[in-house]
Every structure is written in structure tokens, then in C-alpha cells.
Amino acid sequence: MTDSQLKEDKNMGTEMGTEIGTEVKQADNASGIIESGQPVFQAKDFNLWYADNHALQNINLTFSENEISAIIGPSGCGKSTFIKALNRMVELVPIVRTEGHILYRGDNIFDKKMTVEELRTKVGMVFQNPNPFPKSIYDNVAYGARVHGIKKKKILDQIVEKSLRGAAIWDEVKDRLNQNAYGLSGGQQQRVCIARALAIEPDVILMDEPTSALDPISTTKIEDLIQQLSKDYSIVVVTHNMQQAARVSDKTAFFYQGYVVEHDDTSAIFENPKDKRTEDYVSGRFG
Amino acid sequence: MADYNIQEMVQKNKNNKRTKIVEKSIPIILFLITCISILTTIGILYTLISETFIFFTRVSFIDFITDTEWNAFSSDPSWGIISLIMGTLKIVVIAILVAIPIGLGAAIYLSEYATDRTRRTIKPILEILAGIPTVVYGTFAITFVTPLIRGIFPEVNLYNAISPGVVVGIMIVPMIASLSEDAMSSVPNTTREGSLGLGATRLETVFKVIIPAAASGIISSFVLGISRAIGETMIVSIAAGSTPNASLDIRESLQTMTGFIVQVTSGDASYGTDLYYSLYAVGMTLFLFTLVMNMISQWITRRFKEEY
Amino acid sequence: MQLVDKDQVSKSLGGRLIRNNIMKFLFLLCTLVGLVVLVTLIVDTVLDGWNYLTWDFLTSFSSSRPENAGVYGAIIGSIWLMAVTAPVSIILSVGTAMYLEEYAPENRLTDFIKINISNLAGVPSVVFGLLGLTIFVRQLALGNSVLAAGLTLSLMILPVIVVSSQEAIRSVPSTVREASVGMGATKWQTVSRIILPAAIPGIITGIILALSRAIGETAPLVVLGVPVSLLVTPNSALDTFQALPMQIYNWVKMPQEEFQYLTAAGIIILLIILFLMNSVAIYIRNKFSKRY
Structure with missing residues (x-):
């Protein structure tokens, strides 16, 4: 595949003809895929530095509606940094500097018009370790609605039930909604955290290694849940577990040393990788 | 729905x-x-x-720092701050002679020898000791320690440097013990095991490995202790007397800088008199002493910050 | 060639172990000094003061005649003093700690503020007394009122509460903070609804310990000119007052022997108050210590 062909493919895929990068040196087949559905996130020549450390280099990636996209790669490849850039959580680190664009539904998330609060209500996040607030299960799930000004008890009750059902944990906790969420097991805590993210009905859910701290049974439950959620939500999941990416995702992006090496249908990445590095990684030769 | x-x-x-x-x-x-x-x-x-x-x-600044007599209440007053500084120094020296060995010994025991249970019993006791008001310590000095000392050495005056010095020392023991213990406990176990694993005894490990590694924390706890002793007020006001003098005799009554401030303010120092302004000159001297101590302690902590 | 003489090593081992054990015993003695002093102090005080600890003692004002003297005015005064000191110091210190931990940019001003606070922690209480005397008593013309003394003590314990509140805030894990801002909560929503509630046990423990230091503090009150004989209790924060530690200090200076027993009785009251405050603090700390 030549450079010009690549450019064409990308233009078709993103339906954004004009400004897409000429500098796609990093990966010959980085974004050469055919998109399905409306694009939700589009990264365009996105670069990120931690002080002098160039952690993400010329990222061009598109995630689409109602898809589960997995991001895989060895430790330190920038996959967590990238997912945290999507809702600008990465800015909590003061030394971070970015260049380029990330478009959410066509709007640049780094634009002054878009506040982080607004972005994060639409783009929910589930974290690596279960991190419930030291509050009751009910208050955890109702938190997002409350900070956004929803105070009516009746509506909050509905939101809590619907979200907990959505996170497949309603039956386990419905009798103890007023107990502290710290009393739950790790897997249950993580599903409460997912319910908490669902409660404000986001458009996209970002998951940063959501099962890395959990036992195998809890992991299976969360994976099933992710698949169910993809009916209503677009999901981006970072994982260091290749089997997990293979099991749950529709598309997979392979990150290596701050570059996107390959982004394609999950089956293609695992069965027919185009890049040698991808092949080495998915076959377990390093990482 | x-x-x-x-x-x-x-x-x-x-x-x-x-x-x-x-x-x-x-x-x-x-x-x-x-x-x-x-x-x-x-x-x-x-x-x-x-x-x-x-x-x-x-009042002449030169007289203030060179005169050896402090006689503020006389009709012909003399303002030699050295007398008050000497009073403070006598108390401080006695206090650190008491506090450093006891505080460090306790810190070593708690950090290196004590079982977890002992530590959990002793530490709250040290905290209680640290929370006792100084007026209570002062009373303890004059009603218990002074008679005890005078029972052994009858030539000691009712007001003297030994009793308040010792009690100030006891007052700062908890502080030195707990700061030094923190410093020693933060030496990583691997370092400790490295020494014990070679067959060194606990004692050798403490003096050859732990204390050198925790030196900056320990020394800065000493400096902070000295600073506290300089600023201590009630114990010396109650038990040290009110006769400023530059002598080195610890059996005699004396007055510290803090003691002078309390003595003047508990009577009536009419606003605008020399006596009134002398409060601030003494307060300033006291402030400078403690400021220097605190800065030294901060400098030690920053300069020799242990990296584990 | 054998560089290590094994016989020599094993011969010296016995001596080394004995030395270790002797020193261990000495270190233990050092540790027990605190306990011995505490017990001696309490026993000595209780023996002296127990018989004077009567209902009359609790309900009488101070008096120049020991048989009539009591701590009523002093206790009420100390309560008034805490009623001013507690809210003022809490607002100032917790506000400062929140600013430093959550909002302060990393710059030289912030560094300066932090160094300044740790220096304030080392300023002797008697110097705070001089500050209060000049600024509050004279320049703001508050006289030796509850307000003047309360403000002085608030500034004195400010560094203590700031440091303990900072530690409490810092101990809230950053993952919880991320979860909140990750849902689009604003900074203040995160601080007020997540961080503060989670840090509050640690903050309260620090506050109680600092207040228990303030309630026994004598030197600044002497400098401010808080009276020792007064036959009324304050009606407002602008009235003058008595304080328990001042009362004790006044009695211990009295030449008559009976006043020494009153001193001891006063100390017992003060120690009971401190013991109660410390118990509450320790209870809160233990109850909430294993949260994360």
C-alpha cells in the first residue's frame, strides 16, 4: 500500500477531506480501515508530551458509534495516556502539553468553547482500580446526577435503579443501597463504578484496564457487561490482556512506543496482522 | 420507563x-x-x-548587647540582655542533656526493638505526655522535682536551673522521640535486613546503619527540641525564679527571656515606659533565636533529605 | 589464605550479644521514663488535690481566701475562649489547607506560604502573646476580652491544624478524585462533596488535638493581661474573662500552702478536660483509620 492510497483510504473513512496529515511516517498501515457508523472520536496528528518526554506521536485514529474499540500494547506504549486524553483527564498532570486535535462528534475537545465538565458528562470513564467514593452505593451512583443539578428524589431513585440494572448489579445490591460501597467485593465495586458512569447517560464510555485488578470470575462478568453496553454506548477499552481485546472488541488499535502501529478489525489484528511488531506482540513474543 | x-x-x-x-x-x-x-x-x-x-x-543598643546586668525594675535600670540569654541557655543545655539521650533511646527502642503491641501502647502515652500543658509541668517542677533535688543537694536554691531544666527536657522528650522514630522507621527494611543478614546484632545495625541513614531527621528533631526549649515559658516562670544573672551556677535563681516577658506582663507595665518597650526587645531576641533554630532544622531536612 | 578468623568471630559474638542486650534494656528504660513521669505527675497531683475537689470548688469564683476559692469563673471563661478559638481557627486553617492542597499553583508564592507556615509553627507562644497584646488588645482596642484572646490563640494553633488537615486531605486517594472529575464534576464540587467528607475524620482529629493545646495554653494569656480574680462570667465575646490555666498559674505562685492543693485540684480538672478531648480524637482516628 502506498502513501497516497493510504491517504485516500483515510479520507474516505473519516469523511474529512482537507486537513488530514501528510506525516504518517510512523506506521504504514495505521488507519487504513473502513469505518462503520458515525465517527465519535477522531484524533488528528495528535501529539502529547510529559515535559520533554514525547509520549504520543502523530496519532491518527477514529472510533465509531456503537462499537467497542480496544487499545492494546505493552506497558508504557501510551495507551492509558491516550484514553485519558479523550476526556482530558490527562491534564490533571500539570507537565502535560498537547498538539494537534481530537474531535468529539466533530468538535475539537481542546477548543475553548468546550469545557472539560461538559466533555466529561458526555464521555464517561471507568478506571483501572475500582474507585468508589467512600459513600453509600446509592450516593455513589446518584453523584453524577446530583453534581449536575438533579435533586428530585423520585428521579434520582429511577436513575440509580436503571444504572445499577444497566451495570448488572441491581439484584446483588438492591437491598443494601444505603451501605458503604467499600463493603462490596472488588468486582462488585467495579460494576458500581460502571453504574456510576452510566447514571448520567454518557455517549461514550472510556475504560482504562477495567479488569486488571479483578479475579477471573469478576472479569468475565465485566466483559459480558461491556458487550451488552455496546448496544447503547460507544466504548473504548484499554487492556493489557490480549485475549480480552480479542473477546470483547470490534476494532483494535495496537500502540507501540507512542505510535499507533496498526488499527483494524479485531479479527484482522489477531489473525492477519500487517505489521511485524503487531504480529510479535499478539503472538506473545514481547510485551 | x-x-x-x-x-x-x-x-x-x-x-x-x-x-x-x-x-x-x-x-x-x-x-x-x-x-x-x-x-x-x-x-x-x-x-x-x-x-x-x-x-x-x-536605650543604647551597645549597652543592650554588652552589659552583663539586667535590672529592669530598678530606678536606675540596666539592660544587659546577656543575663537573660544566659538564663535561657542554662535551661536549654540542661534540657537537651536530659531530652536527647532519653528521646533518642526511646526512639531506638520503639523503632528497632519493640514489638508492634508495645509500640501501640507506648506511642499514645508519649502523645499524652506531649499534650500536657506547660503550666502543669511547671507546677510539677516546683512541687515535686525541686523538693526532690533539694533533698539530695541541700545547697540548691528553691529557684534554680536544674529543676526547670530537667522538666523542660522531659517535656520535649516526646517530640524528639516521635520525630526520630519516624526518621528511623522510614529507613527501608531491606537496608536493615542487609545488616542483620550478615550476622550483625540489632545494636550494631542501629548505630552503624540506621542512625547514619536517618541522621538528618534525628538531628533536625534535636534542633526543633532546642527551639522549643528556648521558647518554653511557664515552666521557667514558675520554677526558675526571677533574678537575671550571667553566672554559670545552675543552683541559683535565674531568669530567662520568656520568664522576663511573663514577669513584666503579669504586673502592670504602663504603656510607653522603657519597661514596656523592653518587652519587645526581649521578644525580638527570643524570636530571632527560635527562627534561626527552625531555619537550621528546615535546612537540614531539605539539604540531607534521605532518598530511599 | 583465610582472611576471616572464624574462631575470633565466634569468640567475640558472645560479648556482642551481651552488649546488645544491655543496650536494649537501657533503651527500654528511656522509653519507660515517659510512663514513669506521667504516673508520678498524676499520682502526685491527685494526692494533693483530691480532697479539695468538691462541689463548692466547681461552683465558686476565685477568691483570695483559699477555703472559698473555686474554678467556676475559670471553667466558664475557658469554654468561652474555646467558643471563639474553635470556629475562627477551623475556618482559617481548613481553608488554608484546602487552598494549599487543591488550588495553589506551583510557584514561589506557594512555596513561601508553606515555609512561612512551618516557621510560624516554631514561634514561641509568648511571642504570639506580644502580637495579640499589640494588635488586638491595643490597636483594635479589644482589651483583654475573650475575642482578643481567642483570635491570638487561633493564630497560634493555625499552623498545627493546617499541617494535620493537609495530611488528611492528601490521604484521600487520587483515584477517587479522578472518578469525580471524570464525571464532569467541577473542582469545587469534587472538593466539597468528595474530598472534604473523606478527609473530615483526620481533620477533626487534628482540630481537637490543637484545641486541647490551646485550652491549656497560659503564656499568651498572661501577656494579654487576662485577669486572675474576677467575680463575673462574660456575657459576650467582648467581655473580659478568666481561664483555667491562668487560675492554676495564679495559685501556684501563692505562698500559702493551701493554694498548692487548690493548684493540684485545678490541674485535675484541666487534665480531665484534656483527657476527654484526647479520647474523642483517638476514637475518631481509630474508627475511621482503615478507610482506604
């Missing part, structure tokens, strides 16, 4: 004026509150410097 749309409600709330105003004003309010601590320092410096300045328009 949904008779509501959350994102819609969120959007409506987005332009909530109150949230926006709160979000903007809170950091400013908190910053203003934080400035109070700076204003306090400015207040202390302003108070001490301006009144001390007036004092030195009336």
Missing part, C-alpha cells in the same frame, strides 16, 4: 449561574484566607520591630 432525559437536564444545568460564580469565587476566598498566615508573620515582625526600634531610641 424513562420519563426524563438526563443529558437534557445536564445541559439545562450547564448554564447554572450559581455554580459558575461559586467555582470562580472559591479559589479567591481560600487564597484570601491563606493570606492570613502571611499577615500573622507580618504582624509579628511589625510588632516586634517597631516597638524594639522605639526601645533602642531610648
Whole structure:
């Protein structure tokens, strides 16, 4: 595949003809895929530095509606940094500097018009370790609605039930909604955290290694849940577990040393990788 | 089931004026509150410097630092701060002679020898000891320690340096013990095991490995202890007497800088007299002493910060 | 060639172990000094003061005649003093700690504020007394009122509460903070609804310990000129007052022997108050210590 062909493919895929990068040196087949559905996130020549450390280099990636996209790669490849850039959580680190664009539904998330609060209500996040607030299960799930000004008890009750059902944990906790969420097991805590993210009905859910701290049974439950959620939500999941990416995702992006090496249908990445590095990684030769 | 749309409600709330105003004003309010601590320092410096300045328009600065007599209440007063500084030094030296060995010994025991249970019993006791008001320690000095000392050495005066010195020392033991223990406990176990694994005894490990590694924390705890002893007021006011002198005799009555301030303010120092302004000159000297000590301690902590 | 003489090593081992054990015993003695002093102090005080600890003692004002003297005015005064000191110091210190931990930018001003606070912690209480005397008593013309003394003590314990509140705030894990801002909560929403509630046990423990230091503090009150004989209790924060530690200090200076027993009785009251405050603090700390 030549450079010009690549450019064409990308233009078709993103339906954004004009400004897409000429500098796609990093990966010959980085974004050469055919998109399905409306694009939700589009990264365009996105670069990120931690002080002098160039952690993400010329990222061009598109995630689409109602898809589960997995991001895989060895430790330190920038996959967590990238997912945290999507809702600008990465800015909590003061030394971070970015260049380029990330478009959410066509709007640049780094634009002054878009506040982080607004972005994060639409783009929910589930974290690596279960991190419930030291509050009751009910208050955890109702938190997002409350900070956004929803105070009516009746509506909050509905939101809590619907979200907990959505996170497949309603039956386990419905009798103890007023107990502290710290009393739950790790897997249950993580599903409460997912319910908490669902409660404000986001458009996209970002998951940063959501099962890395959990036992195998809890992991299976969360994976099933992710698949169910993809009916209503677009999901981006970072994982260091290749089997997990293979099991749950529709598309997979392979990150290596701050570059996107390959982004394609999950089956293609695992069965027919185009890049040698991808092949080495998915076959377990390093990482 | 949904008779509501959350994102819609969120959007409506987005332009909530109150949230926006709160979000903007809170950091400013908190910053203003934080400035109070700076204003306090400015207040202390302003108070001490301006009144001390007036004092030195009336009393020669040279006399203040060279005269060996302090006789503030006489009709022909003399203002030799050395007498008061010597009083403070006598107390401080006795106090650290008591506090450093005991505090360090306790820290070593707690950090290196004690079982977890012993540690959990002893530490609250040290905390209680640290929380006892100094007026109580002062009473203890005059009603218990002084008679005890005079029982053994009858030539010791009722007011002397030994009793308040020892009690000030005991007062700062908890501080030295707990800061030194923190410093030693933060030496990583691998270092400790490295020494014990070679067949060194606990004692050898303590003196050859742990203490050198924790030296900066330990020394800065000593310096902070000295600073506390310099500023200690009630124990010396109650048990050390009120006769300033530059002698080295620890059996005799004396007066410290803090003791002088208390003596003057508990009587009536009429505003505007030399005596009134002398309070600030002494306060300034005291402040400088403790400031230097605190800075030394901070410098040691920063300069020799252990990296594990 | 054998560089290590094994016989020599094993011969010296016995001596090394004995030395270790002797020193261990000495270190233990050092540790027990605190306990011995505490017990001696309490026993000595209780023996002296127990018989004087009567209902009359609790309900009488101070008096120059020991048989009539009591601590009523002093206790009420100390309560008034805490009623001013507690809210003022809490607002100032917790506000400062929140600013430093959550809002302060990393710059030289912030560094300066932090160094300044740790220096304030080392300023002797008697110097705070001089500050209060000049600024509050004279320049703001508050006289030796509850307000003047309360403000002085508030500034004195400010560094203590700031440091303990900072530690409490810092101990809230950053993952919880991320979860909140990750849902689009604003900074203040995160601080007020998540961080503060989670840090509050640690903050309260620090506040109680600092207040228990303030309630026994004598030197600044002497400098401010808080009276020792007064036959009324304050009606407002602008009235003058008595304080328990001042009362004790006044009695211990009295030449008559009976006043020494009154001193001891006063100390017992003060120690009971401190013991109660410390118990509450320790209870809160233990109850909430294993949260994360």
C-alpha cells in the first residue's frame, strides 16, 4: 500500500477531506480501515508530551458509534495516556502539553468553547482500580446526577435503579443501597463504578484496564457487561490482556512506543496482522 | 420507563449561574484566607520591630548587647540582655542533656526493638505526655522535682536551673522521640535486613546503619527540641525564679527571656515606659533565636533529605 | 589464605550479644521514663488535690481566701475562649489547607506560604502573646476580652491544624478524585462533596488535638493581661474573662500552702478536660483509620 492510497483510504473513512496529515511516517498501515457508523472520536496528528518526554506521536485514529474499540500494547506504549486524553483527564498532570486535535462528534475537545465538565458528562470513564467514593452505593451512583443539578428524589431513585440494572448489579445490591460501597467485593465495586458512569447517560464510555485488578470470575462478568453496553454506548477499552481485546472488541488499535502501529478489525489484528511488531506482540513474543 | 432525559437536564444545568460564580469565587476566598498566615508573620515582625526600634531610641543598643546586668525594675535600670540569654541557655543545655539521650533511646527502642503491641501502647502515652500543658509541668517542677533535688543537694536554691531544666527536657522528650522514630522507621527494611543478614546484632545495625541513614531527621528533631526549649515559658516562670544573672551556677535563681516577658506582663507595665518597650526587645531576641533554630532544622531536612 | 578468623568471630559474638542486650534494656528504660513521669505527675497531683475537689470548688469564683476559692469563673471563661478559638481557627486553617492542597499553583508564592507556615509553627507562644497584646488588645482596642484572646490563640494553633488537615486531605486517594472529575464534576464540587467528607475524620482529629493545646495554653494569656480574680462570667465575646490555666498559674505562685492543693485540684480538672478531648480524637482516628 502506498502513501497516497493510504491517504485516500483515510479520507474516505473519516469523511474529512482537507486537513488530514501528510506525516504518517510512523506506521504504514495505521488507519487504513473502513469505518462503520458515525465517527465519535477522531484524533488528528495528535501529539502529547510529559515535559520533554514525547509520549504520543502523530496519532491518527477514529472510533465509531456503537462499537467497542480496544487499545492494546505493552506497558508504557501510551495507551492509558491516550484514553485519558479523550476526556482530558490527562491534564490533571500539570507537565502535560498537547498538539494537534481530537474531535468529539466533530468538535475539537481542546477548543475553548468546550469545557472539560461538559466533555466529561458526555464521555464517561471507568478506571483501572475500582474507585468508589467512600459513600453509600446509592450516593455513589446518584453523584453524577446530583453534581449536575438533579435533586428530585423520585428521579434520582429511577436513575440509580436503571444504572445499577444497566451495570448488572441491581439484584446483588438492591437491598443494601444505603451501605458503604467499600463493603462490596472488588468486582462488585467495579460494576458500581460502571453504574456510576452510566447514571448520567454518557455517549461514550472510556475504560482504562477495567479488569486488571479483578479475579477471573469478576472479569468475565465485566466483559459480558461491556458487550451488552455496546448496544447503547460507544466504548473504548484499554487492556493489557490480549485475549480480552480479542473477546470483547470490534476494532483494535495496537500502540507501540507512542505510535499507533496498526488499527483494524479485531479479527484482522489477531489473525492477519500487517505489521511485524503487531504480529510479535499478539503472538506473545514481547510485551 | 424513562420519563426524563438526563443529558437534557445536564445541559439545562450547564448554564447554572450559581455554580459558575461559586467555582470562580472559591479559589479567591481560600487564597484570601491563606493570606492570613502571611499577615500573622507580618504582624509579628511589625510588632516586634517597631516597638524594639522605639526601645533602642531610648536605650543604647551597645549597652543592650554588652552589659552583663539586667535590672529592669530598678530606678536606675540596666539592660544587659546577656543575663537573660544566659538564663535561657542554662535551661536549654540542661534540657537537651536530659531530652536527647532519653528521646533518642526511646526512639531506638520503639523503632528497632519493640514489638508492634508495645509500640501501640507506648506511642499514645508519649502523645499524652506531649499534650500536657506547660503550666502543669511547671507546677510539677516546683512541687515535686525541686523538693526532690533539694533533698539530695541541700545547697540548691528553691529557684534554680536544674529543676526547670530537667522538666523542660522531659517535656520535649516526646517530640524528639516521635520525630526520630519516624526518621528511623522510614529507613527501608531491606537496608536493615542487609545488616542483620550478615550476622550483625540489632545494636550494631542501629548505630552503624540506621542512625547514619536517618541522621538528618534525628538531628533536625534535636534542633526543633532546642527551639522549643528556648521558647518554653511557664515552666521557667514558675520554677526558675526571677533574678537575671550571667553566672554559670545552675543552683541559683535565674531568669530567662520568656520568664522576663511573663514577669513584666503579669504586673502592670504602663504603656510607653522603657519597661514596656523592653518587652519587645526581649521578644525580638527570643524570636530571632527560635527562627534561626527552625531555619537550621528546615535546612537540614531539605539539604540531607534521605532518598530511599 | 583465610582472611576471616572464624574462631575470633565466634569468640567475640558472645560479648556482642551481651552488649546488645544491655543496650536494649537501657533503651527500654528511656522509653519507660515517659510512663514513669506521667504516673508520678498524676499520682502526685491527685494526692494533693483530691480532697479539695468538691462541689463548692466547681461552683465558686476565685477568691483570695483559699477555703472559698473555686474554678467556676475559670471553667466558664475557658469554654468561652474555646467558643471563639474553635470556629475562627477551623475556618482559617481548613481553608488554608484546602487552598494549599487543591488550588495553589506551583510557584514561589506557594512555596513561601508553606515555609512561612512551618516557621510560624516554631514561634514561641509568648511571642504570639506580644502580637495579640499589640494588635488586638491595643490597636483594635479589644482589651483583654475573650475575642482578643481567642483570635491570638487561633493564630497560634493555625499552623498545627493546617499541617494535620493537609495530611488528611492528601490521604484521600487520587483515584477517587479522578472518578469525580471524570464525571464532569467541577473542582469545587469534587472538593466539597468528595474530598472534604473523606478527609473530615483526620481533620477533626487534628482540630481537637490543637484545641486541647490551646485550652491549656497560659503564656499568651498572661501577656494579654487576662485577669486572675474576677467575680463575673462574660456575657459576650467582648467581655473580659478568666481561664483555667491562668487560675492554676495564679495559685501556684501563692505562698500559702493551701493554694498548692487548690493548684493540684485545678490541674485535675484541666487534665480531665484534656483527657476527654484526647479520647474523642483517638476514637475518631481509630474508627475511621482503615478507610482506604
